[in-house]
Amino acid sequence: MSAKALALASGSPRRFELLQLLDRPFSVVRPQVPEQIQPHETPLAYVQRLALSKAQAGAKLCDAGTLVLGADTIVVCGNEVLEKPQNYQHFVSMMTMLSGNTHQAVTAVAGVLNSIEDVVVSSANVTFKALSEAEIEAYWHSGEPQDKAGGYGIQGRASKFVTHLEGSYFAVVGLPMYETEQLIQTIEGRA
Numbered sequence: 001m002s003a004k005a006l007a008l009a010s011g012s013p014r015r016f017e018l019l020q021l022l023d024r025p026f027s028v029v030r031p032q033v034p035e036q037i038q039p040h041e042t043p044l045a046y047v048q049r050l051a052l053s054k055a056q057a058g059a060k061l062c063d064a065g066t067l068v069l070g071a072d073t074i075v076v077c078g079n080e081v082l083e084k085p086q087n088y089q090h091f092v093s094m095m096t097m098l099s100g101n102t103h104q105a106v107t108a109v110a111g112v113l114n115s116i117e118d119v120v121v122s123s124a125n126v127t128f129k130a131l132s133e134a135e136i137e138a139y140w141h142s143g144e145p146q147d148k149a150g151g152y153g154i155q156g157r158a159s160k161f162v163t164h165l166e167g168s169y170f171a172v173v174g175l176p177m178y179e180t181e182q183l184i185q186t187i188e189g190r191a
């Protein structure tokens with residue numbers, strides 16, 4: 001087993017910073033993959049499908065023999081899958097759902113190396129305090145929610161909203177580190 005060239009198929013600055021912590025060189029490609037849940041698709045199936053689609057699309061932009069990682073993060077609150085807020089109204093409706101409730105943040109990470117494909121999933125239950133209208137409005141104007149699933153960044157100003165977290169913090173931020181390293185090792189071991 002030898003270390004393969006590694007690539008991250010992602011435009012997420014969080015995923016870039018976190019993957020650097022594995023101390024392996026990697027390149028970055030940014031495939032465009034449409035994100036749209038299908039009727040009757042479960043949140044778990046959806047997040048796994050998107051992670052794999054991103055890795056597969058990324059592999060088309062890389063040399064053969066490159067291990068390409070793709071990931072997707074969603075927030076699940078009740079029966080709703082929350083992705084990035086499309087506008088302020090959408091954001092307010094998302095924050096109103098999250099306020100005073102516990103939701104799930106789920107990240108799937110997929111790896112593709114030639115014909116080998118694998119996906120891992122990690123999640124956390126996150127509880128928010130009750131948010132006032134003023135807090136919700138101020139948080140939007142911080143500029144932080146716009147590019148994040150569920151409209152918040154636990155690593156940023158939303159940290160003060162979190163009263164309890166059970167599970168993987170890194171699944172919330174967008175790249176579960178332990179599972180990602182295990183995935184890389186498993187795929188390299190099979191190659």
Ligand SMILES: Cc1cn([C@H]2C[C@H](O)[C@@H](COP(=O)(O)OP(=O)(O)OP(=O)(O)O)O2)c(=O)[nH]c1=O
Pocket residue numbers: 009010011012013014015035054071072073074075105147148149150152153154155172173174
């Ligand atoms: C819930 C949460 C999400 N996020 C981010 C992680 C992801 O970047 C983003 C979820 O959107 P994704 O669609 O998973 O990822 P992305 O569009 O940012 O990047 P790409 O598809 O190119 O890999 O939300 C945080 O940074 N902190 C949080 O607390």
